Amino acid sequence: MSPTQTRPRQYWLLKTEPQTFSIDDLRRAPKQTTPWDGVRNYQARNILRDAMAVGDGVLIYHSCAKPLAIVGRAEVTSDSYPDPSQFDPQNPYFDGAATAQNPRWFARDITFVEAFKRPVLRDVLAHLPQCADLPLLRRGSRLSVQPVAHAAWGLILALSEG
DNA sequence: GCCAACGTTGGC
DNA sequence: GCCAACGTTGGC
Numbered sequence: 001m002s003p004t005q006t007r008p009r010q011y012w013l014l015k016t017e018p019q020t021f022s023i024d025d026l027r028r029a030p031k032q033t034t035p036w037d038g039v040r041n042y043q044a045r046n047i048l049r050d051a052m053a054v055g056d057g058v059l060i061y062h063s064c065a066k067p068l069a070i071v072g073r074a075e076v077t078s079d080s081y082p083d084p085s086q087f088d089p090q091n092p093y094f095d096g097a098a099t100a101q102n103p104r105w106f107a108r109d110i111t112f113v114e115a116f117k118r119p120v121l122r123d124v125l126a127h128l129p130q131c132a133d134l135p136l137l138r139r140g141s142r143l144s145v146q147p148v149a150h151a152a153w154g155l156i157l158a159l160s161e162g
Numbered sequence: 163g164c165c166a167a168c169g170t171t172g173g174c
Numbered sequence: 175g176c177c178a179a180c181g182t183t184g185g186c
Contacts, residue, residue: 017184041169063184122185140167142183 011148012052013059013070013136014110023060023072023115032112036145037083038093040105044145049080049106051147058110059148059156061136062119069119070156078109116160130155 014036016022026034039045058074082103085093098104125131135146148156 015184043169068185139185140183142168144183 007053009056010051010053011057011059011150011153012047012076013061013134013146013148014074015061015063015136015144015146017064018062018071019064022062023112026060026072026074026110026112027115029112033077033109035083035107036110037085037105037107039083039107039145040093040095041142041144044143045105047145047147048108052076052080052108054079057113057148057153059153067119068122070116070125070160071119072115073113073157073160074110075113076108077111080106080108083107118160118162120156120159124159125156128152128155 021034026032036048039048054076056076058076059070060072060074061070062068082098082100083093083105084107085091086095086098086103086105087100088094089096093105095104122137125134126137130149130151131137133149134152135141135143
C-alpha cells in the first residue's frame, strides 16, 4: 500500500481466460502476486498505466469459461511499469516498435485477496441495474481492463458472500 | 465451431 | 484522413 494515496479507492475488473491464468493461479503465485502484463489495447493500457493506483480493488472475471463469472478479488500492489514482454522477441507479446526509452505497453502487479465462495455469474450480473454500466455486459465489448462503479463493487461483494 | 463486434493496419 | 481488409475477442 502506498502511504501517500491521494484519492479515494477505485475499483476495476480484469478479464482472464482461466485456461491461461485463473484465480487459482493467482492464489498460488509467489507472494500471491502476479504482473498483469500482455495487455495490448490502448484503452486498457491507459487505465493500467494512468488510472489505477496502489490499493485499488480488482475483480477477477473468467472469460471463455463455464460458468462465465467474477470469481474473486485482488488488489493493485504496484505502480505501473513498462511491460517487459514487449521487449522480448521470443514473447508472443513482443512489440518491435517499443523501446526502453519509449515503452508502449505497461503492467502492474496485482495481489490475491480472495476467491469467492460463490462466484458471481455473468447471467446474474446481467439482471442487476447497478451493473448496467459495466463494459463487461455491453454487447461486443472487448475491454479487458475496465472500471467498476462503487455501487456495483459493493453489490458484487455482497452477492459473493451469498 | 460460429460469427458479430471491435480495433488495427495499410493502401490510396 | 478515409475506409476496406484483416485479425482478434469472446459470448453463444
